[in-house]
Amino acid sequence: MNQNEPVIRFCEIKKQYGNFTALKSVSLEIFRGELFGFLGPNGAGKTTLIRILTGIIQPSAGQIFIGQHDLFAQPDKAKALIGYVPDRPYLYEKLTPLEYFEFMGGLYNVAQERVISKGEEMLRMFDLWDRRNELIESFSHGMKQKVAMSAAILHDPQIFVVDEPTVGLDPKSVKLAKNFFKQLIADGKTVFLTTHTLTVAQDLCNRIAIIRLGDIVALGNMSELQRRASLPGNNLEEVFLKITEEELAQLPEII
Amino acid sequence: MNSFRLVSPAFKKFKRVFSHRSRYILSILTGGSALIAFLIYYGLYRFLDYVGRAPMLGETFGPILGGLLVSKLLEMLFLTLFFMVLFSSIIAALSSFYLNEELPTLMASPLPVGMIFRSRMLLMTIESSWMVVVFFMPALYAFATALQANWPAYLIFPFFLLFAILLPNLAGGFTALSLAAFFPIRQMKKVFQFLSILVLTGLIFFLRSLEAEKLLNPSYFKDISQYILSLQVPLIDYSPSSWLHQASMSLFRNNTGEALSQIGPLALLSLAGLVFLNLFAVKFYRESWQKSMEAVDNQVLGLEWLRRLMLWPFRWTNPVFRVIASKEITNFVRDPAIFSQIFMMAAIVFVYGYNLSILPLKDIPSLYSGELNDTLVFLNGPFIGFIIASIGMRFVFPSISMEGRAFWAVKSSPVSPRKILSTKLALYLLPMMALGIVLCMVTNSVFKVSDPILMYMSYFNVILITLVITSLAIGVGAVYADFSADSPLKIAGSYGGFIYMLLSGFYIINLLVIEIYPMYRMFFNRFYMARGSSGLLLVLISLILLLASTAIWVYIPFRKGLETIENYEPE
Numbered sequence A: 001m002n003q004n005e006p007v008i009r010f011c012e013i014k015k016q017y018g019n020f021t022a023l024k025s026v027s028l029e030i031f032r033g034e035l036f037g038f039l040g041p042n043g044a045g046k047t048t049l050i051r052i053l054t055g056i057i058q059p060s061a062g063q064i065f066i067g068q069h070d071l072f073a074q075p076d077k078a079k080a081l082i083g084y085v086p087d088r089p090y091l092y093e094k095l096t097p098l099e100y101f102e103f104m105g106g107l108y109n110v111a112q113e114r115v116i117s118k119g120e121e122m123l124r125m126f127d128l129w130d131r132r133n134e135l136i137e138s139f140s141h142g143m144k145q146k147v148a149m150s151a152a153i154l155h156d157p158q159i160f161v162v163d164e165p166t167v168g169l170d171p172k173s174v175k176l177a178k179n180f181f182k183q184l185i186a187d188g189k190t191v192f193l194t195t196h197t198l199t200v201a202q203d204l205c206n207r208i209a210i211i212r213l214g215d216i217v218a219l220g221n222m223s224e225l226q227r228r229a230s231l232p233g234n235n236l237e238e239v240f241l242k243i244t245e246e247e248l249a250q251l252p253e254i255i
Numbered sequence B: 001m002n003s004f005r006l007v008s009p010a011f012k013k014f015k016r017v018f019s020h021r022s023r024y025i026l027s028i029l030t031g032g033s034a035l036i037a038f039l040i041y042y043g044l045y046r047f048l049d050y051v052g053r054a055p056m057l058g059e060t061f062g063p064i065l066g067g068l069l070v071s072k073l074l075e076m077l078f079l080t081l082f083f084m085v086l087f088s089s090i091i092a093a094l095s096s097f098y099l100n101e102e103l104p105t106l107m108a109s110p111l112p113v114g115m116i117f118r119s120r121m122l123l124m125t126i127e128s129s130w131m132v133v134v135f136f137m138p139a140l141y142a143f144a145t146a147l148q149a150n151w152p153a154y155l156i157f158p159f160f161l162l163f164a165i166l167l168p169n170l171a172g173g174f175t176a177l178s179l180a181a182f183f184p185i186r187q188m189k190k191v192f193q194f195l196s197i198l199v200l201t202g203l204i205f206f207l208r209s210l211e212a213e214k215l216l217n218p219s220y221f222k223d224i225s226q227y228i229l230s231l232q233v234p235l236i237d238y239s240p241s242s243w244l245h246q247a248s249m250s251l252f253r254n255n256t257g258e259a260l261s262q263i264g265p266l267a268l269l270s271l272a273g274l275v276f277l278n279l280f281a282v283k284f285y286r287e288s289w290q291k292s293m294e295a296v297d298n299q300v301l302g303l304e305w306l307r308r309l310m311l312w313p314f315r316w317t318n319p320v321f322r323v324i325a326s327k328e329i330t331n332f333v334r335d336p337a338i339f340s341q342i343f344m345m346a347a348i349v350f351v352y353g354y355n356l357s358i359l360p361l362k363d364i365p366s367l368y369s370g371e372l373n374d375t376l377v378f379l380n381g382p383f384i385g386f387i388i389a390s391i392g393m394r395f396v397f398p399s400i401s402m403e404g405r406a407f408w409a410v411k412s413s414p415v416s417p418r419k420i421l422s423t424k425l426a427l428y429l430l431p432m433m434a435l436g437i438v439l440c441m442v443t444n445s446v447f448k449v450s451d452p453i454l455m456y457m458s459y460f461n462v463i464l465i466t467l468v469i470t471s472l473a474i475g476v477g478a479v480y481a482d483f484s485a486d487s488p489l490k491i492a493g494s495y496g497g498f499i500y501m502l503l504s505g506f507y508i509i510n511l512l513v514i515e516i517y518p519m520y521r522m523f524f525n526r527f528y529m530a531r532g533s534s535g536l537l538l539v540l541i542s543l544i545l546l547l548a549s550t551a552i553w554v555y556i557p558f559r560k561g562l563e564t565i566e567n568y569e570p571e
Helices: A046-053 A075-079 A097-107 A112-125 A141-153 A171-186 A198-204 A222-228 A236-250 B008-019 B023-053 B061-099 B103-108 B113-146 B151-182 B185-209 B212-216 B224-232 B240-252 B256-294 B304-316 B319-334 B341-357 B370-395 B401-411 B417-447 B452-479 B488-492 B495-528 B533-567
Strands: A006-017 A020-031 A035-039 A061-066 A082-085 A159-163 A190-194 A207-212 A215-220
Touching: A006 A046, A006 A190, A020 A046, A020 A190, A020 A207, A020 A215, A035 A046, A035 A171, A035 A198, A046 A159, A046 A190, A061 A075, A082 A141, A097 A112, A097 A141, A097 B319, A097 B401, A112 A141, A141 A159, A141 A171, A159 A171, A171 A190, A171 A198, A190 A198, A198 A236, A207 A222, A207 A236, A215 A222, A215 A236, A222 A236, B023 B061, B023 B113, B023 B495, B061 B113, B061 B151, B061 B185, B061 B240, B061 B256, B061 B488, B103 B113, B103 B256, B113 B151, B113 B240, B113 B256, B151 B240, B151 B256, B185 B341, B240 B256, B304 B319, B319 B417, B341 B370, B341 B417, B370 B417, B370 B452, B370 B488, B370 B495, B401 B488, B417 B452, B417 B533, B452 B495, B452 B533, B488 B495, B495 B533
Parallel strands: A035 A190, A035 A207, A082 A159, A159 A190
Antiparallel strands: A006 A020, A006 A061, A207 A215
């Protein structure tokens, strides 16, 4: 895959729930080796777009290309390139972490030896080694998040999609997760993440998109966003608030 | 704000189940349910009417002893109902009082704890009893008709039943509240799910051990007085079920005054229980709920050897099949609510086999003929179908729902929903088919089937029925999937479970109707040695019709289930 070719391409993605428009017409390209942040206030459409990207839900219109593959025409090939960690890590509670890895590895057709070695490596990295024989049902939210993150890497995906990766994690685990994402980028992978923790986004992301009411209202690296908000030198939190409030103010009759 | 308002979200959720179904489908289902209820009512009424007259016991003793027999059967039914509601209410209470997702919000609100408890109690009573009432009501009204009850009895009887439901629910509620004070609630729920299955299994054996068929044959008894005495002795003295039985018998025999006085103890006990439980809950509910928050499950349970043994054959299958089989088997072994049901299913299978083995066909020369035997062999397939359907409801139907909220993991993987459903279908079809064939082999040997056509036909029927029933369980289970349900028992007892059983019954009727002509032709040829191409052609048409309709019955539920899963949007 060429460095300058997009690994994810959203083409006019729309999502309608009855009369409610969750996504208006999102077009976006994410390139190989990018750590891309997707930000927005609550209900802006972040999770909807991520779920469409991972093939969990279908858009009302539009196309997504993962590498060369159309996600909806060749879902098996496209999905095999993605590793996904959802915002709420619901896992199979009656399995132990290693059994869960075996299950996920099987779905992605990963050799069992790789599942075991990578799974054990991830459990050690996330301090879960001592809990490896316990059922997931006894784990806290943060621990489940770590198991989900570990499972998502088993099949060595080219693209890592993470929804709210730091929610429920303790400070040490947040640092671990951040280093983990950086390592993925160093290995030539692509990370697409959403977060409300703007310091994490500012620390990690090469480029950021801000979505508001189903529309992308800003896109670029940190300095481009600062320029867009006319707040040079300010941090992402101020930039984000300025952009999203501006957009809100421009909407007639809503406020 | 009152307790009724607090249960309104649950009612709204229930209403939503119907709101997106087409009126056409709903009316077919309602009509089908009414038809099944009527068939239960009318079939049982005809049976009870015959037993009530007991012509084989003579004109003098027949009606007297027949009446006692009907009364005994009613008592058995009430006893079964009482235990079913009691155990189901303990499990429902543990869920409703302690594990319900709304509870943290309600407990954090300034609402009085008594109001919160009453709302949970109402939900728990409905959850534990609605299905029992729906299934028992036509049967109970059949008793009323057989005993020639007047119309007011039909109106009064539901109130009697209300007390019969309320009391075990109060006992269940009280047990759950008391247990929560001492034990971790999640473990208790598992223990009771296990115990309830064991008790119901025991009840099946207990009722079977009463050998009701002997009651129709006085020669089993030393003298007539001992016989009558054995009919009059209650199964359990001074029990709510025996009070309800006595009161119902008086009511159905149109002694309303006596019936009301006999229901008195049950009514008083229920009302006193209601007040007492409310006071108990006001004092202890909040405290026990807080305790329940502290308990967690954490270790892999026993039976690991069984899990490994069951997984062993899948080592050589393709990875997707292997991991799905592994997850299903692991869930099965580690969830007592699922695996304990094996005992109950085994009891049902055993009692079915035993019932067949003691059929007095050959002891009654006037009744016995090869044709009667052959007709029973023909009907055996559909009976096995009902056993397979009830096993499917417990184990296969919940399998999609039991994916739970973790279903995102499968949906975001490269494995298509079609592959998931077909893997599950193949996985469950194997044991279901094996069980069906074994049951068929055993029962065929009991009947000593001599006609090879009939024998092949019985296997053919069982294979077709199992195929359809498994596909229905997977398909309807997907259409009515409840990914938020915490227990397979709850899923099996849901509206979708009812639809699944209904559709299974419809297919079995479909099969019987199509096969009636070939059966008739077989008997006809036996008596008249007739040979003719027109008959053969009709038999061939029946076969084609049967295969075509079976293909449709397999395909449509699978297709509908697949569409639902493809469009399903996990949380």
